[in-house]
Amino acid sequence: MLTIEHLSKTYHGGVKAVDDLSFQVNNGEIVGFIGLNGAGKTTTLKMMSGILRPDGGHVQINDYSMETSPLEAKENIGYIADSPDMFLRLRGMEYLNLIGDIYKVPVAKRKEKIESLTKRFDLFDALEEPMQSYSHGMRQKMMVTAALLHEPDVWILDEPLTGLDPKSAFALKQMMREHADAGHSVLFSTHVLEVAEKLCDRVVVIHHGRTLFIGTLEELSLRYPKMDLEQIFLTMTKDETMEPSSKEA
Amino acid sequence: MNRVRTLHKALLSSIAMSAPQDRRRRVLLIILSMIIVGGIFIPVIFGMGFMVKLMTDAMGELDSVSSGLLVMLHIITIFTVVFGINIVFSELYFSHDIEFLLPLPLKAEDIVLAKFWTIVSTENVMQSILVISCIIGYGISTKMGVVNWLCSLIGVLTLPVVPFAYCAILCILIMGLTRLVHSKDVVMRISMGLVFVMMIVLVFSMNSMQNFDIEVFVREVAAGEQKFFRWMNWIFPNVYFFVRFMANADVLALVYYVLINGISLGVMLLCARLLYFKGVLDAGSRAPRRVIKDEGKVLAKVKELPVFWSLFLKEVRILMRTPVYFTNCVIVNFFWPVFVVAIYKLQRMNLGFEGIRVLYGNNVFTMRVYVLFGIFIISIIISAMSSIASGAISREGQYFQFMKYIPVSYKIQWHAKAMTGVFFSTLGMWIYLIPGFFLFSIPLAHCLCYLAISLASIVFISYMGIYLDSIQPKLVWDDELSSLRENYNTFYAMGIAILFAAIVTVVGVLFYRFSGKNFYLTVLCILLFIGLGITYIAIRTIRYGILNLAEQEET
Numbered sequence: 001m002l003t004i005e006h007l008s009k010t011y012h013g014g015v016k017a018v019d020d021l022s023f024q025v026n027n028g029e030i031v032g033f034i035g036l037n038g039a040g041k042t043t044t045l046k047m048m049s050g051i052l053r054p055d056g057g058h059v060q061i062n063d064y065s066m067e068t069s070p071l072e073a074k075e076n077i078g079y080i081a082d083s084p085d086m087f088l089r090l091r092g093m094e095y096l097n098l099i100g101d102i103y104k105v106p107v108a109k110r111k112e113k114i115e116s117l118t119k120r121f122d123l124f125d126a127l128e129e130p131m132q133s134y135s136h137g138m139r140q141k142m143m144v145t146a147a148l149l150h151e152p153d154v155w156i157l158d159e160p161l162t163g164l165d166p167k168s169a170f171a172l173k174q175m176m177r178e179h180a181d182a183g184h185s186v187l188f189s190t191h192v193l194e195v196a197e198k199l200c201d202r203v204v205v206i207h208h209g210r211t212l213f214i215g216t217l218e219e220l221s222l223r224y225p226k227m228d229l230e231q232i233f234l235t236m237t238k239d240e241t242m243e244p245s246s247k248e249a
Numbered sequence: 250m251n252r253v254r255t256l257h258k259a260l261l262s263s264i265a266m267s268a269p270q271d272r273r274r275r276v277l278l279i280i281l282s283m284i285i286v287g288g289i290f291i292p293v294i295f296g297m298g299f300m301v302k303l304m305t306d307a308m309g310e311l312d313s314v315s316s317g318l319l320v321m322l323h324i325i326t327i328f329t330v331v332f333g334i335n336i337v338f339s340e341l342y343f344s345h346d347i348e349f350l351l352p353l354p355l356k357a358e359d360i361v362l363a364k365f366w367t368i369v370s371t372e373n374v375m376q377s378i379l380v381i382s383c384i385i386g387y388g389i390s391t392k393m394g395v396v397n398w399l400c401s402l403i404g405v406l407t408l409p410v411v412p413f414a415y416c417a418i419l420c421i422l423i424m425g426l427t428r429l430v431h432s433k434d435v436v437m438r439i440s441m442g443l444v445f446v447m448m449i450v451l452v453f454s455m456n457s458m459q460n461f462d463i464e465v466f467v468r469e470v471a472a473g474e475q476k477f478f479r480w481m482n483w484i485f486p487n488v489y490f491f492v493r494f495m496a497n498a499d500v501l502a503l504v505y506y507v508l509i510n511g512i513s514l515g516v517m518l519l520c521a522r523l524l525y526f527k528g529v530l531d532a533g534s535r536a537p538r539r540v541i542k543d544e545g546k547v548l549a550k551v552k553e554l555p556v557f558w559s560l561f562l563k564e565v566r567i568l569m570r571t572p573v574y575f576t577n578c579v580i581v582n583f584f585w586p587v588f589v590v591a592i593y594k595l596q597r598m599n600l601g602f603e604g605i606r607v608l609y610g611n612n613v614f615t616m617r618v619y620v621l622f623g624i625f626i627i628s629i630i631i632s633a634m635s636s637i638a639s640g641a642i643s644r645e646g647q648y649f650q651f652m653k654y655i656p657v658s659y660k661i662q663w664h665a666k667a668m669t670g671v672f673f674s675t676l677g678m679w680i681y682l683i684p685g686f687f688l689f690s691i692p693l694a695h696c697l698c699y700l701a702i703s704l705a706s707i708v709f710i711s712y713m714g715i716y717l718d719s720i721q722p723k724l725v726w727d728d729e730l731s732s733l734r735e736n737y738n739t740f741y742a743m744g745i746a747i748l749f750a751a752i753v754t755v756v757g758v759l760f761y762r763f764s765g766k767n768f769y770l771t772v773l774c775i776l777l778f779i780g781l782g783i784t785y786i787a788i789r790t791i792r793y794g795i796l797n798l799a800e801q802e803e804t
Contacts, residue, residue, distance in 0.1 A: 053802075081650060083647065086648055087648060089567050089570040094566065098560075098562075107552070
C-alpha cells in the first residue's frame with residue numbers, strides 16, 4: 001500500500017510544483033496519475049520514491065515511512081523513471097546483476113525473473129549487448145525488467161508505456177493487472193487517457209500540483225454527464241478553481 | 250549574425266555550472282576557489298612568467314628578446330590543438346543539442362560559428378592564464394611600455410582562434426570526406442593516440458637531451474634558424490605576428506594578425522557551408538553492427554555480489570568503457586614514470602641501476618628522503634589529477650536519481666565511489682613501485698613505508714575529492730567530456746592536493762633534519778599528518794558530506 005499525506009514541494013526559485021497532495025493506493029488496485037505537462041506528476045513520483053525531499057508531508061510505503069525508514073521503504077518499491085537512459089555503458093545483463101545485488105535477489109530467483117521478463121519483452125537476445133546500442137523502446141523495457149526484478153510490492157511507474165511497441169505495452173499492462181490482482185499496488189502516470197480508462201481502478205487528476213479529482217472513472221462520469229474522458233479532462237484542467245470532489249479516508 | 254549570437258548565448262548558458270542554493274556551500278566554494286587561485290593559478294602564472302623572463306633575458310643577450318615568448322606561445326598553441334581536437338569533434342558532431350538544431354532553419358555556418366565561439370569562450374580561460382603569465386614574464390624582462398601592455402590584450406583574447414579554427418577545419422574535412430569516425434569513442438581514441446604520440450616524442454627527446462647543447466639551441470632560436478620553431482611560424486603565423494605586434498607595436502604585424510584570423514575563420518565557414526551538414530547526417534548513420542552472443546551462455550552470467558562490490562564494479566566498468574573517462578581518469582594514473590624519467594634525464598645523470606642501488610644503499614644525497622617525498626607527492630597529485638573521486642558524483646549526471654531511489658545507504662555508495670579512485674591510483678603507483686623496489690634492491694621495511702605513504706595519501710585525496718564533489722556536483726552536462734571539463738571540483742581537489750603536499754613536505758623535511766635524520770620517524774610523522782587529514786575528511790564526510798548527497802537534487 002502507498003499513502004501520501006499533505007505532500008508539498010517548492011523548487012528553488014519559488015515554483016510550487018506540488019501543493020498539499022494526499023491520496024492512497026490500496027492493495028489490489030491500479031491508480032492512474034493524470035495531469036497536464038508540468039502538473040507535478042513526476043515531482044510527486046520522485047518524492048514517493050525518495051529522489052526528491054518533500055518540503056512538507058509524508059510518504060508511506062506499506063509499513064515504512066520514506067522519512068524515517070527510507071531504505072526499507074525503497075526496498076518495497078519498483079520505480080521506473082521518466083527517462084530510460086540509465087548506465088548506457090553497461091551491458092543489459094550487467095545492469096540487471098547490479099539491480100539484483102542492490103535488492104539482494106538470490107541467484108536462482110534472479111535467473112528465473114530475468115529469463116521470464118526479458119523473454120516476455122523480447123529482450124533476452126540483447127542482454128549481452130551494451131545498453132548504449134539499444135533503441136529507446138529496448139531501454140524502456142530494460143528499465144521495466146530491472147524495476148520488477150525484486151518483485152516489489154508497490155510499483156511506481158512514470159510514463160511506463162512511452163516508447164514501448166504495442167506488444168510490449170500490452171505485456172506491461174497485463175503485468176500491471178496481474179500484479180494488482182495478486183494484492184499489490186500500482187501507481188502510474190500517463191498522458192494517454194484511453195490507457196487510464198481501460199486499466200485503472202481509480203484515477204488521480206492533478207493540476208498545478210493540486211488534486212482536482214480522486215476516484216473511479218464512473219464517479220467522474222457521473223459528475224460530468226454526456227462527456228467522454230477527454231472532454232472531462234479538458235474541462236477540469238480549464239476550470240482551476242474546482243475543489244477536489246472526494247478524498248481518501 | 251544575431252542568430253549566431255543568440256545561439257552562442259544559449260549554448261554558453263547550457264554549460265554553466267549552477268551555483269549552490271545554501272549559504273554554507275556558497276561560502277565553502279568561495280574558500281575553495283581561493284585555494285585554486287593560490288594553489289594552482291598563482292604558481293602557474295609565477296612559474297611560467299619566471300621561465301619566460303629567464304628566456305627573454307638570455308635571448309636579449311643575442312639581440313632577439315621576443316624569441317623566448319614566441320617559443321612559449323607556440324608550445325601553448327600546440328597543446329591547444331592536441332587537446333582541442335577532441336573538444337571540437339564532440340561539440341560540432343556529437344553533442345546532444347545537434348538533433349535539436351538540425352530541424353531549425355539555421356545555416357551550417359551559423360551553427361558552426363556559434364559552437365566555435367562557445368568552444369573558444371570556454372577553453373580560453375586556462376589558455377589565457379598561460380598567455381598572460383608569458384606576457385608578464387616578457388613584460389617585466391623588457392620593461393614593456395603601456396602601449397605594448399594594451400596590445401598584449403588582443404593576444405590574450407584571440408590567440409586560441411586560429412588553433413581552434415584549424416581543429417574545426419580538420420574535423421569538418423574528416424567528417425565530410427571520410428567515414429573514419431562514427432562515434433565519440435573513435436574521436437577519443439584518435440586524441441588518445443595523439444597524446445600517446447606526444448608522450449613518446451617527449452620521452453625520446455628527453456633521451457636525446459644528453460647530447461643536447463642548450464647554447465646551440467638558444468643561438469638557433471635567437472637567429473630564427475631552429476627548424477622546429479621555423480615550421481611553427483609557418484603553421485601558426487598568428488603567433489609570430491602577434492609577438493611582432495606586441496613587442497614592437499608594429500601596426501603592419503597587427504594587420505597580418507587580423508588577416509590570418511579572418512582567413513582561418515573564413516576557411517572554416519566555407520568548409521562548414523560545403524561539408525558540415527553532410528558530416529552530421531552521415532555521423533548518425535554509422536553505428537557499428539550488433540553482434541548477437543550465444544544465448545545458452547547468457548544466463549550463466551547471472552552472478553551475485555555484495556552490494557558494495559557490485560557498485561564498485563559498476564564504477565570501474567563505466568570508467569574503463571567510456572573513452573573520455575578512460576583517458577582522463579584512468580590512464581593519467583599510469584603516466585607518471587614518463588615525467589620521472591624526463592626529470593632524471595634533464596639532470597644529465599646516467600647512473601644505471603647499479604649506481605642508483607649504491608646511492609640508495611648508502612643514502613647518498615639523502616636519497617631516501619627524496620624517494621619518500623617523491624612517492625608521497627606523486628601519489629597525492631596523481632590521485633587528485635585523475636578526478637575519479639572528485640568527479641564521482643558529477644559523473645552520474647542524469648543518472649544521479651539512481652543514487653537516491655535505490656535502497657542502499659549513501660555511506661556505502663560513497664565508499665564504493667571513493668574506493669574506485671583509491672583502486673586506480675594505487676594500481677597506477679604500485680604497478681611501478683613494486684618492481685622498482687626489486688630492481689633497486691630497496692629493503693623490505695622501506696618498501697612497506699613507501700607503500701603505506703602512497704596508499705594513505707591516495708585514500709586522503711580520494712575521500713577529499715568526493716567530499717568536494719558532493720558540495721556542488723556538476724550534474725547537468727551534455728557529454729562525458731563536459732562532465733570533466735566543466736567541473737571545477739577537480740581543480741579544487743588539485744588545489745588542496747598541492748597545498749597539502751607542500752605543507753607536509755616542508756614539515757617532513759624539517760622533521761627529518763631535527764630528528765637526527767631518522768628515516769622511520771619521518772615516515773611516522775608524515776603518516777601522522779596524512780592520518781590527521783583522513784580523520785578530518787572523515788568527520789566532514791559524516792557531518793556534511795552524506796547530508797550534501799541527501800540534500801542534492803538533480804538541478
